Amino acid sequence: MDFGIWDDSIQEHPEQKKRFASALTSKVIPISVDKTSQTGVFNGSGKKPYNTSLSDCTCMDFTRRHLPCKHIYRLAVELGLIDTSAFGVAKGAYGTDDRTLKDRIKAYINTLGEGDAHILADYFYEFRNRYDHKLMRKDKVPGVVLSCEVFEDSGNLALKLTKLKKPELIELFVDTDLKVKQLSKPELIDLAMTTSGIDFSTVSDLVVDLQAKEMYKPVLNALHLYVHKLYPRGIDYDFLF
Ligand SMILES: [Zn+2]
Structure with missing residues (x-):
């Protein structure tokens, strides 16, 4: 059904x-x-x-x-x-593969406290129903999400650069001779993408384009439900029914 x-x-x-x-x-x-x-x-x-x-x-x-x-x-x-x-x-x-995947994440959920588990459940829900991917400052993403193997960084560098602050973009050019301080953000991004020798390793510390791994997408709802089974949210059922 x-x-x-x-x-x-x-x-x-x-x-x-x-x-x-x-x-x-x-x-x-x-x-x-x-x-x-x-x-x-x-x-x-x-x-x-x-x-x-x-x-x-x-x-x-x-x-x-x-x-x-x-x-x-x-x-x-x-x-x-x-x-x-x-x-x-x-x-x-579910087939066997899905079950294995689910069990792995359930084991991870079991190590979490209620608060973290619910945060994770909300992300499962959002990435099943709302977002294909979501560009975020990394310090805004809960640690429990970053360390969950369900999620990954899309690695879309050009997109991730748009989430950097201007001083952070300028910092990328520190080892070049280019004069970039007067450039706009879009100009800085274009230049960074077309200049060789730029070290982008710091970008991934600041910004993540978060997405659910393809193989986990079919089990996101089940994982969301699992958290709610483990830690039911307090609802007054007499009032609701
Ligand atoms: Zn309703």
């Missing part, structure tokens, strides 16, 4: 089954469903209705967990993407 960005392994979790059961009740009937864009609008507990797609919902539950909420499930049912009788049937969603 894969739908949207979610795979079967997520649906096996008791918390997800609870949400799916909730989704089928009359309280969760959509105000509207757009079959073309596969989106829906649901009444919320407050004044503002929730905007829901198969991968996203504006409700509190989804905002906190980044896992399918009852609205997402209901939308999938309304769109005919879920055979409601099939829910709960576990089937192996």
